[in-house]
Amino acid sequence: MKLTLDDPPRTALSWKLLPAVLLSLSGVLLFAVANDPAGYTTLVLSVLTAAFIDRQLARHLGLIAAGLAIISFVPLNADLSIGHMLQMGGALGMAVLVPWLVSRFAYREQIIKFPVNTGRKWPLAAKLYLLGVVALGFLILPVYLISTGVFQNWPDASDPTIFWRLFLGVNAVGIWDELFFICTTFTLLRRHFPDWLANILQAVIFSSFLWEIGYQAWGPLLTFPFALLQGYTFKLTKSLTYVVSVHLIFDFVLFLALVHAHNRDWLPIFFY
Template sequence: MASRTLTDPRLHDTPTIGLLPTAGVSVSAFLLFGLQLAGWGHALLAVSLVGAYLVSRELAKDLSLVGIGVAIVSATSVKAEVSWDRFFTIGTVLLLAVAVPYLVDRFVYRRDAIQFPWRTGQPWSRLEKSYIVAVPVLGWLILPFYFISSGAYLNWPHITNGSELARFFVGVNFVGTWDELFFICTCFALLRRHFGVWQANVLQAVIFVSFLWELGYQEWGPILTAPFALLQGWLFARTGSLLYVLIVHLLFDVIVFLAIVHAHNPGVLPIFLV
């Protein structure tokens, strides 16, 4: 099968200066999630949306949807926890962060800019199939070393019973699924309506990595999460398939789950090298 090329779905001839307010929206997420500066983050988000409106109304519409999602997520801490109240609070907030932009796009803007293309009908290439196998192998090699050597595993709770373990497993996979629905199918797809794939990809990755920092991927975690976020955007641009990027992400998250449990409970899962 011939290698697929990245199509250009840009629908709007957005001026280059439109990158400035768009970058402002991405940086606002860094302030909100990475640095925990709510006042500055929300102020920058608001100023960026006003700036986008001055550049292009279509850009302002799309950035407003990204901004709505970012603002909703910022309403609560997303630091990893497994207590029942935090489990449902974080879950509800994340669901709203995807649902509200989608509903505004459909029923206020009367468009279908946000879509969740489950399958494209095209077979995956040999390289894409190989990557699905490579992801858990790379995770198995890298993640235990990252979590243990950096101490980042302490950002996740020490699981003490079966109920907590089950909630942790569900939570890891739920957040992984949400990542693709929000950062890729919402943020990245909306930015691709105005900018090239690499511009849009870097801008969504800033939001993606900032969220993962607050979640717990700290210390030198961005060295891992930034390439992963960029790869997920690139793969979605290449395949157009939510199913594909979701399979990749959830396979990776299975190893995340096992590696964190292993880090907290050495010897319980003797399947890692570290």
């Protein structure tokens, strides 16, 4: 990320860290703990505290807080009824759109971007990494889903209608994760903190969201490192296309593993 003379200093140890930690904590309270009163209180306290410390930080944390508040208003689960899919899809869309619109047209900033066509070819290492994601997914996901029983947090896809809705839902949420947690949350936090610290802060919120979606039991041991890797990968590649590709490849293996977990005679391609 290129910095200019107008950009705030990016330091790890300063009073600015306090409201940022409160913001991440609010994500844990809202999504992982499901304590809405404590979560909303901490969310508001984060922005108010930032307002006393740094005006630009308060603006940026406010954008993230707005997105978190929007998605917290709907049940975050794998209910595949048309009504819930539309409700959840609308909330997720607004959680990305509102921060982008406010940042671009109210604050006159061009910080939140969604770089799709970067003009850069993926090097061999990037292509090999995609293969590694497939291998890790096949090795880890069936063991995790079946040994813990968390596959039951997603519906049985033996019905053709549910099969395709599950496929659509898994992929749609995967794309949204990168739009909000990486291109929005991580990007805004990087304006104020070193990349490694901004990445940790976003990964806490990212993995908390995934907990409520269904990645429970020892799921955070998978989702937190995954969120960190996605942030680091975006830092290296500066490409939404690439991090979405990584996520969708992993989610495709997840989809296959979920289908198998509910119907053990289907897709007997996993080892666990």
